[in-house]
Amino acid sequence: AQRVTxxxxxxxxxxxxxxxxxxxxxxxxxxxxxxxxxxSRQRLQLLLRHISRESIKGFTADLNKGETSFHLKKPFxxxxxxxxxYCALNNQGGKLIFGQGTELSVxx
Amino acid sequence: DVKVTxxxxxxVKRTGEKVFLECVQDMDHENxxxxxxDPGLGLRLIYFSYDVKMKEKGDIPEGYSVSREKKExxxxxxxxxxxxxxxxxxCASSTAMRGFTEAFFGQGTRLTVV
Numbered sequence: 001a002q003r004v005t006x007x008x009x010x011x012x013x014x015x016x017x018x019x020x021x022x023x024x025x026x027x028x029x030x031x032x033x034x035x036x037x038x039x040s041r042q043r044l045q046l047l048l049r050h051i052s053r054e055s056i057k058g059f060t061a062d063l064n065k066g067e068t069s070f071h072l073k074k075p076f077x078x079x080x081x082x083x084x085x086y087c088a089l090n091n092q093g094g095k096l097i098f099g100q101g102t103e104l105s106v107x108x
Numbered sequence: 109d110v111k112v113t114x115x116x117x118x119x120v121k122r123t124g125e126k127v128f129l130e131c132v133q134d135m136d137h138e139n140x141x142x143x144x145x146d147p148g149l150g151l152r153l154i155y156f157s158y159d160v161k162m163k164e165k166g167d168i169p170e171g172y173s174v175s176r177e178k179k180e181x182x183x184x185x186x187x188x189x190x191x192x193x194x195x196x197x198x199c200a201s202s203t204a205m206r207g208f209t210e211a212f213f214g215q216g217t218r219l220t221v222v
Binding site: 006009032036043044045046049086088090094095099101 | 139148151152156158164200210215216
C-alpha cells in the first residue's frame with residue numbers, strides 16, 4: 001500500500017538550531033516525493049521536490065531509497081520557518097498522498 | 109498568477125442536508141483533488157479526478173461523491189451531511205506531466221455541520 005508517515009506531530013526548536021523533519025514512505029515503484037508547507041492563514045504550497053535536488057529557503061531533502069525516507073533538513077532554523085509541513089508522494093497514476101503533517105515551532 | 113478557487117471560505121450546514129463544495133482552476137490542469145484536513149490526521153484524499161468525467165476513490169470516499177463535467181471545475185458533494193464531516197476541505201489541481209506535478213491548492217472551505 002502507498003503510505004507516507006511523519007512520526008512527529010510537533011517539533012519545537014530554538015532559533016539557530018538545526019532542524020530535521022522526518023518522512024518515511026511506502027511505495028513499490030519509483031516515487032516522486034515532495035515537501036509542502038502551510039504558513040499561518042496561507043494556502044498549502046510546494047516547498048521542494050526530490051527530483052530537482054534544490055535548496056529552498058535553506059531547506060534540503062534527500063531521497064534515501066534504502067531507508068525509504070525523505071527527511072527535510074535545515075542547518076539553522078529561523079522564526080519565520082514556523083509552519084505546518086507535509087511530506088507527499090505522487091504515484092505513477094498522478095494520485096498525491098500526504099502524511100499526517102509536522103508542526104514546526106521555532107522559538108526566539 | 110495561478111489560481112485554484114473554492115466557492116466558500118466558511119459554510120455551516122444542518123445534519124442531513126445535501127452540501128456542494130465547488131472548486132475551479134484556471135491552469136488547464138488534468139488532475140484535480142479533494143482532501144480533508146484534520147489536526148493530527150494530515151490531508152486525507154477523498155476523491156481524485158484525472159480527466160473530465162473520470163474519478164477515482166481516495167482513502168476516505170464514504171459519504172462523499174464528486175462531479176467533473178468540465179475540465180476546470182471539480183465539485184464535492186456530501187449527500188447527507190453528518191457532524192463527523194465537520195472539517196477543513198481543500199481542493200487542489202496538478203498537471204499530469206510527470207516531473208512537473210506540483211499541486212496548487214485552494215484557500216480551503218471550513219465546513220461545520222450542526
